[in-house]
Amino acid sequence: MSISQTIDLENFNDIDMKKIAGYRKEDGFELVVEIEKLHLGFKIKGYLKGYVDEVELFKFKRPDKLLVNNWQSWGPSKVTQKDFQLNFPRELIQKFGFSASIMPELYFDNLLSDYYVASECFFVGCLSSKVAHPYFQIDGDEVSVRLKYFGMNFDEWNETETIVILLDKPEVTLPYYADLVAKENVVNISDKRWVGWSSWYQYFVDFDYEKMCADLENARARGYDVFQIDDAWEVDIGDWTPNNKFPSLEKVAAKIKEYGYIPGIWLAPFSVSETSTLFMKHPDWLVKDGNGNPRVAYENWNKKIYALDTTVPQAVDWLTSLFEHLKDCGFEYFKIDFLFAAAIQGKRFENVTPVQAYIQGLNAIRQAVADSFVLGCGAPLLPSVGYVDGMRIGPDTAPYWDANGPDIGHPNAYYALRNVLTRWHINGIWWWNDPDCLMLRKVDTQLSDAQRELYTLVSLLLDNMIIQSDNLSYEIDDRLWTVVSEYRKYGKRKVLLSGIMSGQYNITSCGVDGCDLLSITDLEKCVFTYSKDSGDIKLEKTIEMQDDGRRFNYYNEND
Amino acid sequence: MMERRYNVLADEWVMISAFTQQRPTNPTTSCPLCVGGDEFSRPYDLASFDNRFPSMKVDAPNVESENSLYKKARSNGKCEVVVYTVDHNSAMSLMPIHQIEKLIKMWADRYLELSLQPTMKYIFIFENRGSEVGATLSHPHGQLYAFPFLPKRIEAKVQSLAKYYDEHGRCAICDVVENEVSIRERLVYENESFIALVPFYARWPYEVHVYPKRHVSSLVELNNSERNLLSKVLKVVTMKYDLLFQQSFPYMMMLFQSPVNDIRYEHAFHFHIEFNPVKRDKNKIKWMASVETGTWAFINPKLPEEAAAELRSVEVII
Numbered sequence: 101m102s103i104s105q106t107i108d109l110e111n112f113n114d115i116d117m118k119k120i121a122g123y124r125k126e127d128g129f130e131l132v133v134e135i136e137k138l139h140l141g142f143k144i145k146g147y148l149k150g151y152v153d154e155v156e157l158f159k160f161k162r163p164d165k166l167l168v169n170n171w172q173s174w175g176p177s178k179v180t181q182k183d184f185q186l187n188f189p190r191e192l193i194q195k196f197g198f199s200a201s202i203m204p205e206l207y208f209d210n211l212l213s214d215y216y217v218a219s220e221c222f223f224v225g226c227l228s229s230k231v232a233h234p235y236f237q238i239d240g241d242e243v244s245v246r247l248k249y250f251g252m253n254f255d256e257w258n259e260t261e262t263i264v265i266l267l268d269k270p271e272v273t274l275p276y277y278a279d280l281v282a283k284e285n286v287v288n289i290s291d292k293r294w295v296g297w298s299s300w301y302q303y304f305v306d307f308d309y310e311k312m313c314a315d316l317e318n319a320r321a322r323g324y325d326v327f328q329i330d331d332a333w334e335v336d337i338g339d340w341t342p343n344n345k346f347p348s349l350e351k352v353a354a355k356i357k358e359y360g361y362i363p364g365i366w367l368a369p370f371s372v373s374e375t376s377t378l379f380m381k382h383p384d385w386l387v388k389d390g391n392g393n394p395r396v397a398y399e400n401w402n403k404k405i406y407a408l409d410t411t412v413p414q415a416v417d418w419l420t421s422l423f424e425h426l427k428d429c430g431f432e433y434f435k436i437d438f439l440f441a442a443a444i445q446g447k448r449f450e451n452v453t454p455v456q457a458y459i460q461g462l463n464a465i466r467q468a469v470a471d472s473f474v475l476g477c478g479a480p481l482l483p484s485v486g487y488v489d490g491m492r493i494g495p496d497t498a499p500y501w502d503a504n505g506p507d508i509g510h511p512n513a514y515y516a517l518r519n520v521l522t523r524w525h526i527n528g529i530w531w532w533n534d535p536d537c538l539m540l541r542k543v544d545t546q547l548s549d550a551q552r553e554l555y556t557l558v559s560l561l562l563d564n565m566i567i568q569s570d571n572l573s574y575e576i577d578d579r580l581w582t583v584v585s586e587y588r589k590y591g592k593r594k595v596l597l598s599g600i601m602s603g604q605y606n607i608t609s610c611g612v613d614g615c616d617l618l619s620i621t622d623l624e625k626c627v628f629t630y631s632k633d634s635g636d637i638k639l640e641k642t643i644e645m646q647d648d649g650r651r652f653n654y655y656n657e658n659d
Numbered sequence: 660m661m662e663r664r665y666n667v668l669a670d671e672w673v674m675i676s677a678f679t680q681q682r683p684t685n686p687t688t689s690c691p692l693c694v695g696g697d698e699f700s701r702p703y704d705l706a707s708f709d710n711r712f713p714s715m716k717v718d719a720p721n722v723e724s725e726n727s728l729y730k731k732a733r734s735n736g737k738c739e740v741v742v743y744t745v746d747h748n749s750a751m752s753l754m755p756i757h758q759i760e761k762l763i764k765m766w767a768d769r770y771l772e773l774s775l776q777p778t779m780k781y782i783f784i785f786e787n788r789g790s791e792v793g794a795t796l797s798h799p800h801g802q803l804y805a806f807p808f809l810p811k812r813i814e815a816k817v818q819s820l821a822k823y824y825d826e827h828g829r830c831a832i833c834d835v836v837e838n839e840v841s842i843r844e845r846l847v848y849e850n851e852s853f854i855a856l857v858p859f860y861a862r863w864p865y866e867v868h869v870y871p872k873r874h875v876s877s878l879v880e881l882n883n884s885e886r887n888l889l890s891k892v893l894k895v896v897t898m899k900y901d902l903l904f905q906q907s908f909p910y911m912m913m914l915f916q917s918p919v920n921d922i923r924y925e926h927a928f929h930f931h932i933e934f935n936p937v938k939r940d941k942n943k944i945k946w947m948a949s950v951e952t953g954t955w956a957f958i959n960p961k962l963p964e965e966a967a968a969e970l971r972s973v974e975v976i977i
């Protein structure tokens with residue numbers, strides 16, 4: 101890597117931008133960088149020719165506080181100070197594998213941010229990740245802006261992903277950036293604003309058909325749109341047929357439909373466990389290491405998990421028919437998990453970057469399920485833009501809140517909610533953010549009333565997806581459920597969150613009924629104030645369709 | 660025939676809507692918005708419904724461009740009739756504040772609901788009042804156009820507000836509000852949250868703009884007490900208009916909110932309402948003629964500061 105320019109974005113001047121532009125000859129490749137003016141800042145685009153492992157476009161001076169972001173759903177999105185140390189538990193590195201980073205070789209001993217960084221007065225981010233992996237390496241007093249190509253050969257001039265520099269405060273730059281990304285990736289946001297139920301945070305893998313039927317029965321008055329069965333139903337990771345705890349998938353879906361709900365199902369389509377039949381039958385469908393052996397992507401379920409090579413045509417056919425089959429069975433909501441597996445480094449059938457391979461796999465699923473709802477999880481964020489309807493944007497939640505636990509993507513309601521706040525700006529623009537499930541039960545949980553309430557309020561005020569995960573025969577916090585129903589009576593909300601850099605979050609959330617405020621002064625201790633702007637007018641809306649197909653919306657005052 | 664056609668001379672879209680030709684002009688028979696009329700068989704409070712003669716429809720037919728010179732696009736927007744009250748003889752100036760507050764809430768719901776469709780780019784809420792501006796029904800109502808594209812003048816507003824923000828690091832309307840509140844000569848009415856003024860750059864003789872003092876990009880972001888104060892402004896401005904020449908005053912009222920499904924300019928786009936009245940005097944109309952239509956350049960025969968003084972001096976009690 102050669103020398104690139106270091107600019108000072110806190111004391112910005114136009115000449116600095118011109119220093120970045122121009123032609124450079126690097127080791128093995130040539131690079132042309134051009135700069136374009138943009139509202140609030142600049143667009144930086146490169147053109148490459150030759151063999152490229154990695155490009156450093158420029159560097160900038162590190163500010164005292166920097167919002168950094170991890171590449172995938174579960175990873176932390178948080179503000180770091182100059183003295184920040186990652187301190188990733190050594191004993192967990194192997195288990196986490198690529199889950200922590202697309203570049204584990206660099207991640208555990210450095211401070212990296214994927215896709216974007218933000219400070220009090222500027223923002224630098226990449227508009228797409230279609231071929232390269234855009235990231236920032238933060239070293240001492242400098243931040244290096246890089247595109248990782250994992251060793252690609254470009255015979256012709258090839259346009260790079262676009263970087264933007266935006267000069268304003270984060271409550272302006274973050275949503276603005278999100279919108280630029282949506283435009284770059286042609287996002288059509290789903291109008292399916294569903295409220296649902298999931299089995300996971302109540303039953304985990306201890307879930308079966310009888311429990312499903314019992315909760316369906318208890319869910320009668322809840323008025324969900326979706327009822328989703330989570331990890332528990334399959335024979336093995338990779339063998340996506342029902343185990344002996346469940347009847348046929350047609351029957352499962354039909355049962356859910358009987359109650360008027362849209363059937364939803366969980367699976368990890370790019371993951372293949374060492375014990376699965378798929379692993380035995382098709383080692384040729386897996387991503388390999390340098391020696392040609394299947395590469396372990398991560399460990400979970402006490403097993404080694406390998407990654408599907410989504411560039412093998414037969415593997416893609418298998419993926420396609422798997423999802424077509426699930427759709428034929430009656431499922432219209434797919435929670436697809438551990439997606440990062442398709443983006444691990446390694447040898448593949450086609451000579452593409454891990455990012456390109458991931459997108460090929462995700463696109464195959466999108467095509468197979470057509471207009472069904474796809475909820476991504478454990479997914480590289482930027483490459484998924486435009487392919488999913490919903491996306492988990494934090495680690496798993498949990499029936500406990502541990503502000504002292506490790507911030508590495510482990511299940512923890514505290515860090516899950518922290519990410520819901522720090523990634524608020526992409527909601528409703530890249531997809532609908534999934535803040536992870538609400539647990540509204542008052543028993544069988546260590547969450548306090550305040551923690552349960554804050555989690556619910558943040559999810560509602562930020563206008564995120566709402567999925568409940570409770571055994572419905574338990575005592576449920578009905579007061580909170582009423583709040584959920586009230587917030588979901590109308591369409592979209594307009595939301596602004598300020599205070600990310602200070603950690604004193606202020607949410608203004610506006611809807612038809614008014615503008616509600618939520619101030620979180622101490623997230624660790626769950627200290628917050630909520631003020632609901634009810635007003636005196638309660639308008640009841642009723643919709644009638646005329647014979648000629650015209651819609652009439654009536655608004656009547658409800659005293 | 661319902662489609663959009665692209666004008667290469669002006670970089671703008673034209674909505675072709677051949678159905679609108681069958682639209683009734685000043686029907687003399689019963690009012691379709693009254694109970695028992697064509698649209699409502701039973702009593703209601705407020706309503707917003709799909710126009711019987713729309714120029715855009717969500718399920719508008721697919722179209723194909725003839726070639727790169729003659730581009731076409733779908734008119735997949737929405738046209739709604741927004742009925743303020745069941746009372747035929749009312750008007751914004753006559754309605755109780757409470758009813759206007761309900762109207763604001765209905766506007767907020769229409770804005771949010773329609774913005775949920777990713778194809779919508781701009782929700783334009785407006786009222787044509789009086790036959791002088793082409794209103795065919797006297798029943799108090801407005802309309803709403805949900806556009807699948809950004810209309811030309813909206814684009815101009817967005818671009819100039821963004822340009823001002825880039826140059827000054829502030830919202831232009833926030834700066835105008837601050838300035839007008841201090842000099843006061845163009846103010847028509849003021850309360851804690853809003854100003855109504857004849858703007859420095861008024862194009863029409865008695866043009867009035869309403870600006871929230873706080874930066875919001877849409878009326879949805881107004882809280883309930885601000886919505887109450889906005890209904891007072893709307894009532895005061897329309898009452899002053901009616902009292903100015905002691906006649907039902909014809910105007911175009913237009914709500915300018917930031918584009919939907921595009922939040923890039925929300926920090927720069929300040930929600931505002933424009934009243935464009937066509938009267939220059941009791942019996943004189945200011946026409947939108949060749950210069951205004953052909954060049955977009957307006958000649959205002961009235962000094963804005965004088966118009967403001969006249970409107971300010973019209974006393975109203977709310």
Ligand SMILES: [Zn+2]
Nearest residue numbers: 690693747798
């Ligand atoms: Zn009438």
Ligand SMILES: [Zn+2]
Nearest residue numbers: 830833874929
């Ligand atoms: Zn402003």
